[in-house]
Amino acid sequence: MDINKKEQIAELNLPRTIHLVPLDIINGFSVRPGFYEINGATAIPGGVNFTVHSFSATGIELVLFHRGEKEPYAVLPFPQHYRIGNVYSMIVFKLNMEEFEYVYRVSGPYDPKKGLIFDSTKDLLDPYAKAVSGQREWGKGDFWQENSYRARVVKDDFDWGNMKSPLIPMEDLIIYELHVRGFTKDLSSGVLHPGTFEGLMEKLPYLKELGVNAVELMPIFEFDEMQDSRMVDGNMLYNYWGYSTVSFFAPNTSYTASQEYNREGNELKKLIREFNKAGIEVYLDVVFNHTAEGNEQGPFFSFKGFDNNIYYLLTPDGHYYNFSGCGNTLNCNHPIVHQMIMNCLRYWVTTYRVDGFRFDLASILGRNEDGSPMDKPPLLQAMAFDPILGDVKLIAEAWDADGLYQVGTFPSWNRWAEWNGRYRDDMRRYIKGDPGCAQAAALRIAGSRDIYAENLRENASVNFFTCHDGFTLYDLYAYNYKHNEKNGWNNTDGANDNNSWNCGVEGETADGEVNALRMRMMRNAFALLMCSRGIPMFLAGDEFCNTQFGNNNAYCQDNITSWLDWSLLEKHQDMFDFFKYMIAFRKSHRILRANMSGGACGFPDVSFHGIHPWHDGPFSKDDHYVGVAFAGWDKEAGPQLVYVASNAYWEDLTITLPPLPAGLCWNMEADTWESAQRPRPCPEGRFTIRRRSVMVFTASASH
Numbered sequence: 001m002d003i004n005k006k007e008q009i010a011e012l013n014l015p016r017t018i019h020l021v022p023l024d025i026i027n028g029f030s031v032r033p034g035f036y037e038i039n040g041a042t043a044i045p046g047g048v049n050f051t052v053h054s055f056s057a058t059g060i061e062l063v064l065f066h067r068g069e070k071e072p073y074a075v076l077p078f079p080q081h082y083r084i085g086n087v088y089s090m091i092v093f094k095l096n097m098e099e100f101e102y103v104y105r106v107s108g109p110y111d112p113k114k115g116l117i118f119d120s121t122k123d124l125l126d127p128y129a130k131a132v133s134g135q136r137e138w139g140k141g142d143f144w145q146e147n148s149y150r151a152r153v154v155k156d157d158f159d160w161g162n163m164k165s166p167l168i169p170m171e172d173l174i175i176y177e178l179h180v181r182g183f184t185k186d187l188s189s190g191v192l193h194p195g196t197f198e199g200l201m202e203k204l205p206y207l208k209e210l211g212v213n214a215v216e217l218m219p220i221f222e223f224d225e226m227q228d229s230r231m232v233d234g235n236m237l238y239n240y241w242g243y244s245t246v247s248f249f250a251p252n253t254s255y256t257a258s259q260e261y262n263r264e265g266n267e268l269k270k271l272i273r274e275f276n277k278a279g280i281e282v283y284l285d286v287v288f289n290h291t292a293e294g295n296e297q298g299p300f301f302s303f304k305g306f307d308n309n310i311y312y313l314l315t316p317d318g319h320y321y322n323f324s325g326c327g328n329t330l331n332c333n334h335p336i337v338h339q340m341i342m343n344c345l346r347y348w349v350t351t352y353r354v355d356g357f358r359f360d361l362a363s364i365l366g367r368n369e370d371g372s373p374m375d376k377p378p379l380l381q382a383m384a385f386d387p388i389l390g391d392v393k394l395i396a397e398a399w400d401a402d403g404l405y406q407v408g409t410f411p412s413w414n415r416w417a418e419w420n421g422r423y424r425d426d427m428r429r430y431i432k433g434d435p436g437c438a439q440a441a442a443l444r445i446a447g448s449r450d451i452y453a454e455n456l457r458e459n460a461s462v463n464f465f466t467c468h469d470g471f472t473l474y475d476l477y478a479y480n481y482k483h484n485e486k487n488g489w490n491n492t493d494g495a496n497d498n499n500s501w502n503c504g505v506e507g508e509t510a511d512g513e514v515n516a517l518r519m520r521m522m523r524n525a526f527a528l529l530m531c532s533r534g535i536p537m538f539l540a541g542d543e544f545c546n547t548q549f550g551n552n553n554a555y556c557q558d559n560i561t562s563w564l565d566w567s568l569l570e571k572h573q574d575m576f577d578f579f580k581y582m583i584a585f586r587k588s589h590r591i592l593r594a595n596m597s598g599g600a601c602g603f604p605d606v607s608f609h610g611i612h613p614w615h616d617g618p619f620s621k622d623d624h625y626v627g628v629a630f631a632g633w634d635k636e637a638g639p640q641l642v643y644v645a646s647n648a649y650w651e652d653l654t655i656t657l658p659p660l661p662a663g664l665c666w667n668m669e670a671d672t673w674e675s676a677q678r679p680r681p682c683p684e685g686r687f688t689i690r691r692r693s694v695m696v697f698t699a700s701a702s703h
């Protein structure tokens with residue numbers, strides 16, 4: 001049992017109270033009023049405590065099913081004297097938690113224009129369900145139907161031992177975004193349990209070798225892969241990504257290697273424990289902006305039946321606002337929804353020891369009940385200051401599907417970081433040689449100080465070139481256009497503004513020069529990512545040139561389009577080695593990650609340079625070369641100087657490095673023109689940077 005639940009039950013003197021209060025009998029079951037502050041269904045000595053709330057309901061029934069059976073074996077109405085305020089709570093004794101599943105049926109008014117759509121014929125999933133039945137086997141069920149989701153009671157007896165969270169400083173993070181199923185589902189992964197938490201855990205040595213210290217898991221809350229499933233050209237398409245939550249408190253049981261009846265989540269807990277022991281934090285990509293219930297045409301399985309007009313943002317005539325692009329929008333700043341989200345986050349942190357959260361379409365979390373953006377959203381402020389979440393990383397996707405774009409302005413209280421979409425867009429344009437992008441690139445490399453004032457937004461920028469949403473890094477330099485035909489929407493889905501470049505040929509080619517250029521462009525992007533101030537993040541598989549064959553919206557592709565092809569690791573071992581090298585380089589040079597006492601050796605903390613040292617004023621629209629120098633003083637290692645040279649021009653350039661104080665000389669540490677890195681001195685202070693390439697220099701004592 002969760003330790004917090006134990007403490008709450010102990011405070012309520014449960015064992016003594018059970019014997020002191022007379023029991024009621026409902027349909028043959030012994031019951032008594034329950035514990036009103038413990039939401040959901042909780043196993044207690046001798047029975048199960050069921051607590052549920054609804055503002056407008058007139059009555060609620062608890063419905064019990066034998067596991068897997070279609071018809072219930074018991075229906076237990078909550079007596080009205082078991083209700084306090086809007087909360088119904090009941091202990092049912094002598095239930096074998098391993099043999100039953102449960103739902104609720106809720107009665108109440110029906111007035112759609114007011115958002116009231118109560119229907120006592122609907123079987124409703126508990127909003128606080130800790131496990132959902134019927135989802136165990138991926139793609140096997142017909143569960144995308146109403147009256148199909150049921151909850152189970154979870155026994156939390158996982159032993160965390162003396163594990164401590166890594167608590168990695170924000171500035172030191174290197175985030176690796178992955179899809180649990182797609183990471184190991186292909187046979188080429190070589191794991192014993194492909195497509196599962198266990199399979200991911202088998203790849204822990206690989207991740208340690210690569211050098212990442214945080215993994216961001218795409219949605220692992222229970223979702224239904226059968227949502228909108230359909231056949232296209234002989235291939236079954238699914239809700240593969242999972243950005244459509246069914247239950248916020250339950251892990252996706254189809255991601256487990258074995259059945260976990262009433263101990264759902266243990267495999268995920270083991271993964272988090274082992275990753276934390278290895279010094280790798282685990283973040284969850286969470287979707288609190290909408291649910292899988294959709295709009296008026298969507299299913300009716302949980303929130304709609306408890307308090308539709310509270311859980312969702314509704315128009316004055318009772319329809320659903322759609323700021324999420326998925327049919328509905330959660331009413332996040334209503335006190336009831338606010339409370340649920342906070343309880344949910346605390347649950348994942350205390351019960352699963354999750355290290356951080358990335359919030360999908362997080363700008364929605366700052367909208368008022370009329371849909372307008374709020375100056376100080378109560379929910380976001382509560383997350384920022386909540387004691388339980390005090391050490392947890394909070395990362396916002398600072399925009400939504402209705403055009404609200406808050407990169408740089410997301411309410412933060414110096415607590416929230418943001419996916420920096422401007423870093424992605426500006427750096428993509430610059431690297432492929434677009435005119436007028438040098439100044440923006442220099443600012444992005446330097447930490448986007450024009451967006452994030454350091455004194456107000458420390459470690460706020462999560463820098464990335466690629467994520468699940470869009471091209472892989474390989475495809476970014478293999479395709480000018482998206483190729484989403486297999487998604488079944490005539491290539492109309494997915495973004496059109498990818499800022500990609502195919503290097504002269506669309507798609508796969510046998511042209512050696514084109515392929516060499518593509519590899520170099522990938523190295524350019526990753527070298528600059530690792531040498532930029534801010535928190536770097538990259539997509540799983542980029543390190544060995546994984547491709548989605550030009551699909552930039554593979555949300556429905558449960559196949560090799562989205563699965564990692566691990567055979568590419570051997571083919572592109574040199575790319576993996578380069579990624580590993582640049583990650584290690586970043587880790588060994590703190591000056592790339594943080595301001596260290598404001599400069600060193602006559603250099604300010606950050607300075608910009610052209611082909612000649614000390615670039616004055618902004619870069620022009622014709623500039624394609626950017627030099628950025630970072631300088632600082634380390635108490636133990638002394639001065640640190642790193643000079644990042646990037647040539648997005650299509651010709652070689654001769655560059656003069658800024659002069660160093662006596663006793664120091666420049667050393668070339670990385671050169672993307674070459675696949676293998678050979679650090680060497682550059683004592684003359686002049687060098688030729690080849691076309692479309694990046695070089696990195698450090699200063700050290702001359703010999």
